[in-house]
Amino acid sequence: MPEKIFKDHHDFEHLRRVIMRETTEGPVPIIELAADPEVMSAVTGMGFPAERALEIYYLGPNPTMEQLQLGLRLMDLSLAFSEKVGYDYVTMIPVVPIPRTEFLARENPQQEGKVRGWLDEHHGLIMNRADLEAFPWPSTEEISLVAMDYAASKMPEGMKVMAVYTGIFEDLKRLMGFENMALKSVEDPELCGEILDRLAVLAEAAIDRCAAHEAVGAVFYAEDMGFNRGLMLSPRWMRQWVIPYLKRFAEACHRHGKPFLLHSCGQIDALMEDLIETVGIDARHSFQDNIEPVEEVYRKYHDRIAILGGVDVDLLARGTPEQVRRRTREILEVCAPGGGFCMGSGNSLTNYIRMENYYAMLDETRKWNQEHGYL
Amino acid sequence: MDELKELIKQGKAEETEARVRELLQAGNDPEALLREAMIPAMEEVGNLFQAGEYYLPEMLLAARAMQAGLEVLKPVLARHGAGFLGKVVMGTVQGDIHDIGKNLVTMTLEGAGLEVIDLGVDVSPERFVNAVREHKPLALGMSALLTTTMLSMKETIDALREAGLRDSVRVMVGGAAVRGEFAEEIGADFYGPDSVAARDYVRQIVELAG
Numbered sequence: 001m002p003e004k005i006f007k008d009h010h011d012f013e014h015l016r017r018v019i020m021r022e023t024t025e026g027p028v029p030i031i032e033l034a035a036d037p038e039v040m041s042a043v044t045g046m047g048f049p050a051e052r053a054l055e056i057y058y059l060g061p062n063p064t065m066e067q068l069q070l071g072l073r074l075m076d077l078s079l080a081f082s083e084k085v086g087y088d089y090v091t092m093i094p095v096v097p098i099p100r101t102e103f104l105a106r107e108n109p110q111q112e113g114k115v116r117g118w119l120d121e122h123h124g125l126i127m128n129r130a131d132l133e134a135f136p137w138p139s140t141e142e143i144s145l146v147a148m149d150y151a152a153s154k155m156p157e158g159m160k161v162m163a164v165y166t167g168i169f170e171d172l173k174r175l176m177g178f179e180n181m182a183l184k185s186v187e188d189p190e191l192c193g194e195i196l197d198r199l200a201v202l203a204e205a206a207i208d209r210c211a212a213h214e215a216v217g218a219v220f221y222a223e224d225m226g227f228n229r230g231l232m233l234s235p236r237w238m239r240q241w242v243i244p245y246l247k248r249f250a251e252a253c254h255r256h257g258k259p260f261l262l263h264s265c266g267q268i269d270a271l272m273e274d275l276i277e278t279v280g281i282d283a284r285h286s287f288q289d290n291i292e293p294v295e296e297v298y299r300k301y302h303d304r305i306a307i308l309g310g311v312d313v314d315l316l317a318r319g320t321p322e323q324v325r326r327r328t329r330e331i332l333e334v335c336a337p338g339g340g341f342c343m344g345s346g347n348s349l350t351n352y353i354r355m356e357n358y359y360a361m362l363d364e365t366r367k368w369n370q371e372h373g374y375l
Numbered sequence: 376m377d378e379l380k381e382l383i384k385q386g387k388a389e390e391t392e393a394r395v396r397e398l399l400q401a402g403n404d405p406e407a408l409l410r411e412a413m414i415p416a417m418e419e420v421g422n423l424f425q426a427g428e429y430y431l432p433e434m435l436l437a438a439r440a441m442q443a444g445l446e447v448l449k450p451v452l453a454r455h456g457a458g459f460l461g462k463v464v465m466g467t468v469q470g471d472i473h474d475i476g477k478n479l480v481t482m483t484l485e486g487a488g489l490e491v492i493d494l495g496v497d498v499s500p501e502r503f504v505n506a507v508r509e510h511k512p513l514a515l516g517m518s519a520l521l522t523t524t525m526l527s528m529k530e531t532i533d534a535l536r537e538a539g540l541r542d543s544v545r546v547m548v549g550g551a552a553v554r555g556e557f558a559e560e561i562g563a564d565f566y567g568p569d570s571v572a573a574r575d576y577v578r579q580i581v582e583l584a585g
Contacts, residue, residue: 314522
């Protein structure tokens with residue numbers, strides 16, 4: 001591990017100005033949507049039962065005392081991780097107690113038995129209209145910002161909360177099962193629309209409250225819409241059933257003067273104009289070299305939105321530190337000089353990346369900043 | 376026949392099944408139904424997907440309609456002694472349980488007149504090897520979502536080699552994190568970015584096999 005992981009202070013205001021493309025000066029900030037507990041534990045030395053993380057991120061109604069205690073530990077771990085690395089923010093998740101289809105846990109023999117949670121692709125809690133009618137939707141009053149309040153009392157100076165919200169299309173897939181959702185999107189789009197509408201009421205209220213929170217600096221909205229070659233559903237469907245809601249969420253965020261960042265995996269070029277012009281996203285996150293290298297996306301859109309992260313997770317998992325340094329520098333050379341860019345992984349810090357590669361990415365960015373007279 | 380083709384393209388499963396029955400009852404040649412209507416329908420569906428006019432839902436619906444038609448047709452074809460173009464073994468690798476991509480490949484291959492032995496998800500190298508030994512397929516297809524689970528593809532190829540079966544079968548790989556260089560690195564024969572690419576590759580093998 002390098003002596004300094006990235007930097008020893010926190011400057012959310014600089015991060016915000018870079019995201020809003022108000023400056024091309026100053027160091028290139030670092031950003032991640034998420035880090036698996038194993039990564040945060042490796043950085044901080046703090047333990048956490050990683051196999052429980054998904055359950056804590058998506059607390060349902062009536063959490064147990066033990067789950068709440070684990071939630072506190074996870075918040076402490078996130079705070080310690082952000083502080084130790086030198087991120088300008090800490091990610092926190094509002095509690096929106098929607099009952100969700102459970103993840104399927106599976107050990108991977110390629111990872112010494114580490115467990116990963118998988119979305120059930122075939123079954124969900126809402127398979128049809130009868131399930132929808134019986135579904136126990138929480139009210140907006142049940143949304144809790146306890147994580148934001150907690151972080152506010154613990155954050156070091158200069159740091160803000162990045163409120164992470166899992167998107168309504170993500171929840172649609174999870175509630176219906178991907179395959180069922182895909183079929184129903186054609187056979188009964190109104191059913192999907194009604195579920196999205198219920199989810200959107202909660203999402204809009206949560207995003208509005210998060211953005212209004214004094215400790216929150218920005219909202220990171222996570223909505224996977226694509227796969228390697230294109231959108232999962234047609235652009236027409238997405239424009240009719242999803243984009244109008246995203247516009248409302250961005251407005252709820254902007255109402256409080258906070259940036260609205262979008263994470264979406266996959267090739268989503270067909271929707272970029274809608275996302276930039278109609279929704280009004282301030283930044284886009286998640287890039288994979290075999291889909292479209294981040295430099296290409298930066299060239300196309302950096303004059304209108306910020307571009308976040310981009311070192312392919314596959315490289316972080318299977319490459320060498322030298323390869324990661326080389327790739328980090330390649331990306332910086334294209335994306336850093338014009339501003340509106342933050343360095344980070346192409347998706348998230350998964351429990352299967354090599355820590356030395358993560359440190360190499362950070363260290364190369366730190367060196368770049370030093371060479372350019374910053375830090 | 377044209378109506379049958381349209382029904383499959385539109386993903387109408389019940390109507391497809393009914394139309395196949397009608398056409399058979401009217402004395403149509405079952406093999407002609409397959410070769411002149413059903414396979415071309417799926418061919419067009421695949422092309423529409425590649426052209427960006429069809430998306431995953433339309434592919435899934437069409438594949439489901441094709442399956443419904445095949446359920447009726449398969450026993451009749453068997454009685455007529457009509458055979459498949461060849462056999463393919465498919466599976467999602469060990470540690471990985473996502474199978475939409477693998478299922479799309481399976482259905483696309485079946486739609487192209489191939490017999491597919493689908494081993495399901497979380498398939499160990501040993502199970503792949505045993506299936507290759509038992510079914511003697513033209514090709515083995517492996518799918519993986521993640522950078523970590525795709526490592527199991529290499530173990531399977533190594534296991535095929537150890538079992539002396541590697542040269543008896545073409546190995547094709549695909550999935551979200553997989554790319555051409557990785558396929559080459561682990562000694563696979565082919566990387567396909569989507570189900571249509573897999574179909575076209577297997578067709579080439581069928582042609583080469585004569």
